[in-house]
Amino acid sequence: MRLGIFDSGMGGLLIARSVLEQIPNINMTYLGDTLHVPYGARSTEAIYHYTECAIDFLFSEQDCELIVIACNTASAAALRKIQQDYLPKKYPNRRVLGVVVPTLEAAAAAQIKKIGLIATKYTLASGIYQDELFKIDPRIELVTNAAPLLVPLIENNGEPWLYDILQTYIEPLRRQNIDGLILGCTHYSYVRDLAQNILGPNIPILAQTEIIPAKLDLYLKRHPEIADRISRDGNRRFFLTEVTDSYAQMSERIYGQAIDFQKADIKT
Ligand code: DGL
DSSP, rough: EEEEEESSSTTTHHHHHHHHSSSTTOOOOEEEETTTTTOOOOHHHHHHHHHHHHHHHHTTTEEEEEEEEEEEHHHHHHHHHIIIIHHHOOEEEEOEOOOOOHHHHHHHHHHHHEEEEEHHOOOOOHHHHHHHHHHHHHHHTEEEEEEETHHHHHHTTTTTHHHHHHHHHHHHHHHHSSSSEESSGGGGGGHHHHHHHHHHHOOOOOEEEHHHHHHHHHHHHHHHHHHSSSSSSSOEEEESSSSHEEEEEEEEHHSOOOOOOOOOOOOO
C-alpha cells in the first residue's frame, strides 16, 4: 500500500519533496487537483466535493493506506467531515491527516505567544486556525492576513514581484509585534527565505515543509500497524486532474525536477 499526498494543485509538491527527503523510500502517490485550483476563493461545498473525489481516487485507484491533505484550504473545508463521516462509512481502517493542527503544535512548541498567519481567504474565513489554536493553548494570540496574490505569482514565474507583495502582506502583522509567522498554504514554503528576510532573523518562520515531514514520521512510528502496511520500495507516482506542458515546467521550479505527470481520471 501507499502514502497519498493531496493538494489543490502544485504547491503540495513542496511538501511531497520534503516528506520524501525525510522518508526516502516510502511508496507515494501525489495528486494535485489542477483542474479546480485555486481552492482559496471557492465555497465549502465545492472544496469538500473536490476533496472527497480526490480522496476516493487515492484510496480506490492507488491503494493508499494513509493520505495527507497537504492543502490548508482543503484541510479547513473537508478534513473533519472526511474523518467523522466519510472514513467510518467507506474506509474505516484507513487514515486521512491534515496540516493545520501539526503546524499549530509546532508553533506552540516553539513558545510563540503571538502568531502571525498568512493563508488563503477561505482558510482564514473558516476560522480553523483560531479554533484549533484555542484547543491547543487559549493564551496564544493569532493575527492573520490573507495573501491571495502569492499563489498566482509563485505559479507564474512572478519572482520579481514576490518580495514587495510578500512584504505588503507581512507588514501589518509585523506591526502587531508577532513573534512567529505561519506560512499557512502549501505554496508559501516557496517564499520561506524571503519571509525571513522581511521579518529579520529573530522571528521564526513556521514553514510546513519543515513541520509536516517530521510530524508524519512521528505519526508512522507511533502507529506501526499503519506504517507496516505502507511499502517502501521508493516507488513514486504523480497525478494531476488536468495535465498540460506548463505543469512539467512548473514542477522543475517547485519540485526541483521535471515530472512526467499522469492524468487522474476523476469524475467530479
Ligand atoms: N493549496 C492551497 C492551500 O494550501 C492554496 C492554493 C489554492 O488556493 O488552491 O491553502
